[in-house]
Amino acid sequence: MSFGFQTLGFMSGGVPPLEYINASGGTVTTDGDYKVHTFTSPGTFAVTSIGETAVPSTFRDKISYTVIAGGGGSGGRHGAGAGGGGAGGFRANNNDAGGDFSPESPLAAPVSTFTVSASPGSYPISVGSGGARVDGYNDGNPGGASSGFSITSAGGGGGGYNNGPVGTNGKSGGSGGGGGRGGSAGSPGTGNSPSTSPPQGQNGGGSGGSPGTLAGSGGGAGGAGQSAWPAQPGPGTPHGISGSDVTYCRGGNPGQPTGNLGHGGGWASSELGDPGNDGVVIVRYRVSGTP
Secondary structure, three states: OOOOHHHHOOOOOOOOOOOOOEEEOOEEEEEOOEEEEEEOOOEEEEEEEOOOOOOOHHHHOEOEEEEEOOOOOOOOOOHHHOOOOOOOOEEEEOOHHHOOOOOOOOOOEOHHHHOOEOOOEEEEEEOOOOOOOOEOOOOOOOOOOEEEOOEEEOOOOOOOOEOOOOEOOOOOOOOOOOOOEOOOEOOOOOOOOOOOOOOOOOOOOOOOOOOOOOOOOOOEOOEOOOOOOOOOOOOOEEEOOOOOOEEEOOOOEOOEOOOOOOOOOOOOEOOEOOOOOOOEEEEEEEOOOOO
16 A cells, blocks of 8 residues: 655655755856856846755855946047057956856955855846947047946046047046057056055056057956057956856957957057947856755
């Protein structure tokens, strides 16, 4: 005679899965035992519940995040004479809640500085756009700031332009814009403005004043822009929070268009400057498995 033990689940040896954070918002993907929310436009990270008490504290109410601002646009006019735009600011945490994704950026802040408890509630997310394209004799436009979880990353600084006798200065921002090239050199824009620790970005490069040199390149999250020929852009930083190895926040390089999130604009084609690239906010946390 059967008493329906298997039907009812008694003595089956099964263990109910643990309940972790439950949240919505942005574009949601999974990476193994982890969920990733990617915001490429403003939105809300809405937490409906946190993990049950059986979940270790590392995963119960903590998240990992990356907040990347929009890159600055290049200066206008005369192609390689226009300074590259600075990358958008890069801010992230190295919280174990995101798991062992690879690589972890060396620029991320310590957990003790940037730990977030995702208690039930709504967290507004703002995503900065890249600096808009400019036409003619104009400095590049700054990128827009991105924010989330009381963290703000500053937009990248616009690049200077070539107005013939004088190259204008790069502008300050998350990373600084490169100076424009003219009969005299434009100075580099200041990065990590406003100041954060660790730095959210680096200075741009100054330009050379002679016709045989380029304008300065934009600063990036991983290093300053350059003034030498060829003016390599300030490097970005690789980060695996999305589940893939992606390099973010490279500076703009005069004479070369750019791509990807948070990069500064680089190429000024005749009269038109190159726009900066948009920012992004990414959230990652554990949703399944048995720690």
